[in-house]
Amino acid sequence: MQCLIKKSLKYCAKRFPHTKAVEHEPISAKPWLPAYVQLSETFNEQTAKDLVNSMIVYEDFLSETEENSILTEIEPYLQNLHYEFDHWDDAIHGYRETERLNWTPENNKILDRVRAVAFTRNVTPLKFVHILDLNKNGYIKPHIDATRFCGDTITGLSLLSNSVMRLVHDVMKDLYASILLKRRSLYVMKGIARFEYTHEILSNDKSIFKGKHIEKDRRISVICRNSPSDEM
Numbered sequence: 001m002q003c004l005i006k007k008s009l010k011y012c013a014k015r016f017p018h019t020k021a022v023e024h025e026p027i028s029a030k031p032w033l034p035a036y037v038q039l040s041e042t043f044n045e046q047t048a049k050d051l052v053n054s055m056i057v058y059e060d061f062l063s064e065t066e067e068n069s070i071l072t073e074i075e076p077y078l079q080n081l082h083y084e085f086d087h088w089d090d091a092i093h094g095y096r097e098t099e100r101l102n103w104t105p106e107n108n109k110i111l112d113r114v115r116a117v118a119f120t121r122n123v124t125p126l127k128f129v130h131i132l133d134l135n136k137n138g139y140i141k142p143h144i145d146a147t148r149f150c151g152d153t154i155t156g157l158s159l160l161s162n163s164v165m166r167l168v169h170d171v172m173k174d175l176y177a178s179i180l181l182k183r184r185s186l187y188v189m190k191g192i193a194r195f196e197y198t199h200e201i202l203s204n205d206k207s208i209f210k211g212k213h214i215e216k217d218r219r220i221s222v223i224c225r226n227s228p229s230d231e232m
């Protein structure tokens with residue numbers, strides 16, 4: 001039997017020299033897949049590339065000094081707020097939040113760097129920066145940001161803790177991805193990732209990436225968005 005197979009392979013190789021045995025490489029083995037992304041096996045090359053190109057993470061975007069500089073500015077405001085456990089649209093659990101317009105010159109420089117990376121020239125960044133403080137037990141449930149509050153881009157700096165963001169296709173629920181958001185990283189979510197996938201920050205007990213538990217401690221995200229009136 002083995003002989004027969006060998007013979008027929010030889011025959012094929014002679015007759016069709018341009019054909020190779022088709023190997024089915026799993027999507028997780030693709031060299032273009034960034035290390036911070038884990039995809040469900042139902043993605044094909046196109047759906048995977050569409051997602052990966054619209055959800056980019058810049059690790060070590062902030063230095064420790066820059067992280068401290070932002071924390072020093074925002075902590076006094078956050079300390080006056082209580083963590084809440086019921087969000088008005090039931091989207092967040094264990095959080096406190098504020099918005100900030102005026103920043104120290106050093107922190108303004110950091111935010112300008114974020115905007116330069118995230119927004120193209122024809123985009124109007126919202127002046128208010130959203131600060132979201134999730135306590136150790138806090139998490140964000142799956143949602144798609146309403147288009148009346150935010151344009152096509154959402155960017156977030158992650159302070160104080162690593163976490164896992166889960167993206168799930170809003171219609172094809174078996175297309176889902178885990179994104180590792182390391183402390184001091186910046187993510188830029190736009191286009192397909194922003195409009196076609198829900199996003200959520202997993203609670204510490206579900207915070208798993210590539211089989212490893214990612215400890216989610218208190219985490220502060222500093223989020224810049226663009227205007228909903230930008231043309232999309």
Ligand SMILES: O=C(O)CCC(=O)C(=O)O
Binds near residue numbers: 199200221223
């Ligand atoms: O904390 C984060 O980075 C996620 C924030 C979020 O879900 C949102 O802005 O819609």
